[in-house]
Amino acid sequence: MQSWNAPEVPTIEGQGIVPRVHDTASGGLRELSGVGGRVGMYVCGITPYDSTHLGHAATYVAFDTLNRAWRDAGLDVTYVQNVTDVDDPLLERAEDTGVDWRELASSEIEKFRGDMAGLRVIPPAHYVSVVDSVDLVVTAVSEMLRTGSAYVVGDDVYADLAADALVGSIGHLDDAEMDTLFAERGGDPDTPGKRHPRDPLLWRGRREGEPSWPGGDLGEGRPGWHIECAAIARDHLDIPMTVQGGGYDLVYPHHEMSTSHLREVTGRQHPAEAFVHTGLVGYQGHKMSKSRGNLVFVSQLAADGIPADVVRLVLLAQHYRTDWEYSSAQLGAAARRWQRWQDAAHLARDTDESATIAALRAAIADDLNTPAAVAIVDAWAARPGRGRAVIAAVSALLGVEIG
Numbered sequence: 220m221q222s223w224n225a226p227e228v229p230t231i232e233g234q235g236i237v238p239r240v241h242d243t244a245s246g247g248l249r250e251l252s253g254v255g256g257r258v259g260m261y262v263c264g265i266t267p268y269d270s271t272h273l274g275h276a277a278t279y280v281a282f283d284t285l286n287r288a289w290r291d292a293g294l295d296v297t298y299v300q301n302v303t304d305v306d307d308p309l310l311e312r313a314e315d316t317g318v319d320w321r322e323l324a325s326s327e328i329e330k331f332r333g334d335m336a337g338l339r340v341i342p343p344a345h346y347v348s349v350v351d352s353v354d355l356v357v358t359a360v361s362e363m364l365r366t367g368s369a370y371v372v373g374d375d376v377y378a379d380l381a382a383d384a385l386v387g388s389i390g391h392l393d394d395a396e397m398d399t400l401f402a403e404r405g406g407d408p409d410t411p412g413k414r415h416p417r418d419p420l421l422w423r424g425r426r427e428g429e430p431s432w433p434g435g436d437l438g439e440g441r442p443g444w445h446i447e448c449a450a451i452a453r454d455h456l457d458i459p460m461t462v463q464g465g466g467y468d469l470v471y472p473h474h475e476m477s478t479s480h481l482r483e484v485t486g487r488q489h490p491a492e493a494f495v496h497t498g499l500v501g502y503q504g505h506k507m508s509k510s511r512g513n514l515v516f517v518s519q520l521a522a523d524g525i526p527a528d529v530v531r532l533v534l535l536a537q538h539y540r541t542d543w544e545y546s547s548a549q550l551g552a553a554a555r556r557w558q559r560w561q562d563a564a565h566l567a568r569d570t571d572e573s574a575t576i577a578a579l580r581a582a583i584a585d586d587l588n589t590p591a592a593v594a595i596v597d598a599w600a601a602r603p604g605r606g607r608a609v610i611a612a613v614s615a616l617l618g619v620e621i622g
Contacts, residue, residue, distance in 0.1 A: 220302065220328075220346050220347060220348040220351060221332075221346065221540060222300075222335075222342035222343055222346035223332040223333070223335050223336040223340075223342050224336055224342070225341055225342055226289065226339040226340075226341065226618065227614075228290070228337075228341065228614070228615050229611040229612075229614050229615045230611075230615070231576060231608075231611055231612050231615050231616075232495075232573075232576075233573065233576065233577075234292070234293065234585075235288060235290075235291030235292035235293065235580050235584075236288070236291075236292055236580050236581060236584035237250055237251070237252045237288075237289075237292045237294070237584065238250070238251060238285060238289070238292070238583065238584040238585075238586070238587065239251070239357065239584060239585065239586060240285065240444060240493060240586055240587060241495065241540060241586050242492075242493035242494060242495065243389055243390065243470060243491070243493075243494040243495070243496050244388060244389045244494050245493075248586060249492065249493045251289075251461050251462060251493055252292075252294065252462045253294060253490060253620075254457070254467065256293070256294055256295055256437050257294065257295045257297070257457070257462040258294050258295070258296050258297070258307075258462075259296075259297045259298075259299070259456040259457055259460040259461050259462075260282065260285070260286065260296065260297070260298045260299070260460065260461060260462045260463075260464065261300070261301075261333065261451075261452045261456060261460055261462070261464070261491075262278070262279070262282045262298070262299075262300050262343075262462075262463075262464045262465055263300070263301065263464070263465040263466075263469055263473065264300040264301045264302045264303065264346075265302060265303070265310055265327070265328075265331055266303040266304075266306050266308050267302060267303075267304055267309065267323070267325075267327035267328045267331065268308050268309040268311075268312040268313075268323060268324075268327060268509075269312070269327065269509055269514070270327060270330050270331075270334075270514075270516045270517070270518050271334040271335075271516065271517045271518065272328065272507050272514040272515055272516050272517065273500050273502075273507065273514075273515045273517065273530075273533075273534070273545055274466065274499065274500040274506075275506045275517075276334065276338060276530065276534060277332075277497060277498075277500050277534045278464075278465060278466050278497045278518050279338070279340050280338060280531060280534045280535070280618070281497045281534075281539035281587060282298075282462075282464050282495075282497075283338075283339075283340040283341055283618060284535075284539070284583060284587050284589060284616075284617070284618070285462070285464075285495070285587060286298055286341050287341065287583075287616055287617075287618065288580075288583050288584060288587070288616070290341075291580065291615060291616060292584075295299070296341040296344075297344050297345075297455075297456060297457075298341070298342075298344050298345075299343055299344065299345045299347065299451065299452065299455045299456055300343040300345075300346055300347070301347050301348075301349060301352075301447060301448055301451050302324075302346065302347065302348050302349065303349050303408055303444070303447065303608055304324040304328065304329060304348050304349055304350050305320070305324075305349055305350055305430055305442075306349075306444060306571065307405070308405045308501070309323065309324060310429065310430075310534060312602065318347065319593035320430065322568055324349050330518055333518065333552050333561070334517040334521075337517070337521060337527040338527050338531050338618070339349065339531065339618040339619075339620075340519070340529065340618070344372065344455075345451075345453065345455045347451045349447045349451075351449065352442075352450060352451050352454070353432045353434075353441070353442060355450035355451060355453075355454050356421075356422070356442040356446055356447055356450045357422075357433075357435055358439060358450070359446055359449060359450040359453070359480065359484045360376055360421045360422045360434075360437060360446060361435065361437065362483075362484050363376075363378065363421065363480070363483050363484065364376065366382075366396050367379070367382065367416065368382040368383070368483040368484065369421055369483075370414065370604060372411075372412040373412065373424065374415060374424025374425065374438060374440065375420060375421075375422060375423055375424050376420075376422040376437060377413055377414070377418045377419065377420055377421060378400060378418055378419050378421050378423045378445075378476070378479065378480060379415075379418060379447075379592055380415060380417060380419075380479065380482050380485075381415065382483065383479045383482055383483065384574070385479070385482065386475055386476075386479050387475060387490065389466045389471075389473075389474055389478060389494050390469060390470040390471045390475060392471055394457075396471075397417060397471060397472070398416070398417065400471045400472060401417045401471075401472050401508035404468070404471075404472055404473070405444055405472075406472060406515050407420065417472070418473065419443060419444075419445050419446075420443035420444070421442075421443045421445075421446045421480075422434060422437050422440050422441075422442065422443060422446075423440050423441050423442075423443060424437075424438055424439070424440040424526060425438065425440050429441070430472045444473065445472070445473055445477040445480060446477070446480050446602070447477075448473070448477040449477045449478075449481045450480075451485075452477075452481060452490075453481060453484060453485060458481065458485045458490050459478065459486050459487055459489055459490050459491055459492055460490065460491050460492070461491070461492050461493065462491065462492065462493050462494075462495050463478065463490075463491040463493075463495075464494070464495040464496065464497075465478075465496060465497070466496060466497050466498060466499065467496040467498060467499060467542075468499065469496065470494070470496055474494060478490055478491065478494075480554045485491070493536060496540070497536075497540065498537075498540050498541045498542040499538045499542045499544065500542075500543060500544075500545055501542065501543065501544040501545065501547075502514070502515055502544065502545045504544075507545075515545055517530060520550075525550065525554075526554075526557070528557050528619050528620055528621075529550065529553045529554045529557050530550075530553075531617075531618060531619055532553035532556055532593070532619060533545070533549050533550055533553045534555055534562065535589040535590070535593055535617055536549070536552075536553065536556075536589070536590055536593055537589075538586075538587075538588065538589065538590055539587050539589070540586070549619050556593070556597070557619070557621070559597075559601075560596060560599050560600050560613070560619070560621040561621050562600075562604055563599065563600035563601075563621075564607075564610045564621045564622050566605070567605050567606060567607040567609070567610065568604060568605070568607065569606065569607055570604055570605070570606040570607075571606060571608075572599070572605070572606035572607075572608040572609050573608075574608065574610075575599050575606070575609050575612075576608060576612045577593065578595050579592050579595050579596070579609075579612055579613075579616055579617075580616070582595060583616055589617065592616070592617060593617075596609065596613055596617070607622075610622040617618040
């Protein structure tokens with residue numbers, strides 16, 4: 220699947236710093252340098268039933284910052300992102316609106332591409348459709364059946380979590396918390412015939428009126444949610460990958476389950492070096508969500524004439540791991556900041572800025588501390604005799620154009 224056009228990323232003089240980033244599983248900072256100068260990152264993509272909102276954008280800008288830091292440090296980055304272009308929320312929205320599910324997915328994916336290009340997010344090396352990856356899922360599920368880590372219930376196939384003693388080692392949640400989240404986030408705890416209420420669906424057998432694909436010995440059907448990421452990651456990344464990432468609401472069940480599936484199909488106890496998660500974005504007193512209707516769409520901000528650099532600065536002003544509440548006041552503050560940076564850039568001279576650039580690199584290497592990086596650029600913009608080299612650094616490291 221086609222991603223989007225890559226932004227220009229200037230080269231900065233000197234050597235970047237390998238970042239240390241918070242790992243959800245261990246609870247501490249990890250220096251993520253990969254193996255042999257190569258790093259691999261899998262970030263869970265959208266289910267394309269609605270447009271990109273600021274919560275989505277905050278996640279993808281955060282991992283774009285990590286991508287940029289790795290590249291600046293001289294590492295070879297392989298970035299993979301999926302698109303869940305067949306799933307219950309998409310099918311339900313298509314039915315509600317009377318639009319064919321394939322048309323709905325295609326139109327929303329195209330909007331997402333435009334939003335990411337506008338925000339200057341470096342595209343993934345592999346942007347992978349689940350519909351195009353059904354064969355990978357069939358192979359993985361069939362392997363799990365052969366090894367006894369999956370079982371059949373009617374026309375469906377479920378993972379047997381009892382086969383994996385490490386399930387729960389990412390989020391460290393207790394049983395009651397997992398029960399609640401599994402039910403709230405797409406699970407089916409009450410399905411008859413399951414060995415455990417939290418066993419996740421791997422393959423959904425064909426249902427009347429739903430799309431389905433040939434599954435060989437599995438029969439016709441479609442992928443479950445978590446197995447898609449395991450199958451795509453195995454196919455496109457070296458395992459263990461360096462980072463599996465996404466929003467904090469993916470810790471359980473999605474990342475627990477997809478990682479468990481990866482253990483079963485790769486034999487690796489730890490398929491990812493680190494699990495990196497972004498905080499949740501609120502609006503009008505609640506987390507942004509389709510059900511509440513409190514979404515702020517990136518495309519609508521663009522239609523209202525808000526420059527993408529301003530939107531990106533709103534996001535960079537928050538630490539990626541922090542839950543935060545969006546307001547129009549933040550948009551105004553970001554617009555004024557961007558204007559100050561542009562004014563400063565136009566008056567900049569050819570003076571030495573190695574200390575400022577080193578400070579920028581150090582801030583971003585310290586768990587992607589973009590608020591500190593933004594403050595460093597604020598200080599640069601306010602200082603007489605500022606140097607032009609910072610303009611390229613802001614573009615390369617923060618993805619903001621001011622020159």
